[in-house]
Amino acid sequence: MEITARGLWTMIHGMGFGALYLLACSGALAQIYRCCAPGATAAGRRGQRFLGAYLVVMAVLAWLTVFTGAYVIYPWYRALPPAGTSNLADFPQRLLMSNPATIGWHSIGMEWKEYLAWLVPISITMAAAVCLRYGPSLRNFPQLRRAVLGFIWVSLLAALIAGFFGAMLVMHAPVEGGAAIRLMQGEMP
Secondary structure (H helix, E strand, C coil): EEHHHHHHHHHHHHHHHHHHHHHHHHHHHHHHHHHHHHCCCCCHHHCCHHHHHHHHHHHHHHHHHHHHHHHHHHHHCCCCCCCCCCCCCCCCCHHHHHHCCCCHHHHHHHHHEEECHHHHHHHHHHHHHHHHHHHHHHHHCHHHHHHHHHHHHHHHHHHHHHHHHHHHHHHHHHCHHHHHHHHCCCCCC
């Protein structure tokens, strides 16, 4: 079993950082409710410090996802083929644009993904900063608590949309190339 270096980076970006971020969002939503809801127990209120650290880790994960997408994978996606190239498999953007059935995945999918994905780390960083700043007293500010909760939901929704478009783009025009990495060796039938 082999994977290309670019395919590995795409997998780290999407299935590593991105999917892990999506999973972490459910934990953040549950923890903020547990810590700050009316009638929260003393144990739940003590979890406020954990929530701040958890959101910081999520922000780091979100920034890693966006930076690997924007500065590692995106240049490979946008690569221009040399003049006269007929096989566009190594040039995902041009491959999508060459077929009327898939051009929408570039013109809508990638364009949305490019901009919407940046909302994820920005909004979760804001939520983390507020939680760290206010700590346990966050439960005394219901409007601020709702704003933090709202920004966590915004980051989750933006991550879901970007993840969906990313998965569809990889399905129709994967970013591949580079050195082959052998993951497992077996006998050929």
